[in-house]
Amino acid sequence: MKKYSHKYSVILDNIDLYQYKLRPVSAISYIQDSFARLTATKGFAAYDLFPKNLYWIVSEFNINFVNNLPYWSEEIETQIWISEISKLKLYTDYNILHKGEICATGNACWFVINTENKRPAKTDIFDNKFEICDEMTLGEHKKFILTEPTEEISSITHTNNLSDIDFNNHVNNKSYINLAELTAPDNFQQTHILKELHIKFNKETFLGDVLKATTYRTNTKNYFVHKITKDSLNVCDIETKWENKSSNFCSNILSYSLDVKTEK
16 A cells, blocks of 8 residues: 545535635645554554654645635545655655545655654654655655745734644644634735645644744735744744635635535
8 A cells, every 4th residue: 555545524614614615724634634544554653652652743744725625515535645754754745636636735744753852763663664655746855945034914922722732742733824824914815715835843832832923925926924933933934825716706605506405
């Protein structure tokens, strides 16, 4: 098995209320769940690593939205595979399919961390159990370089609470993205669609930590930089690229017939 696939139905909590479609940042949740399922098939799920004082972290996440995303209750299929393994890193590439067409594609970089010294474990712990499929959706795996920000738009502060914490007892990835969204330009998400999302996780944060999220414009139209900091140190860098919504998107929603209406 070189590629792992799994099917999901888009749930209400994961839709964009402006479009009634899968919320772009929620697409990451399905990919992370698929990664967990893939590692479980090889005996390296989080619960397999925990007794060995090890845990997974993702350091980079890149996703491009290339086609229309599904509406609520529609089915999607994820495809994820191991595309490269270095001495310390494991790379996955992935697709999200809707009605047989790729609607999102991207890659991610993962480490296994030792809980005692907080250092990455060597990938030889996998004992060659992961098969490599060298297909790379976005080309070769390049080092993340943050675009230079130009003008600050807005910022907020946030104290990490229990809803932010994952099973590793640090802040989950989705919480950082939610903070970045909260500082986006007013009403921007009502008139634009997210096309690219690039994330670099620099440092773990924990319950009670106070974070500052700031969004900046760049020299490229509809391209933004979002920085999450703790005590002035960057813990997460995010870049987003957007495009204008088509003028008829509202009529598309009104004319769409949800599959769930036909259920008996």
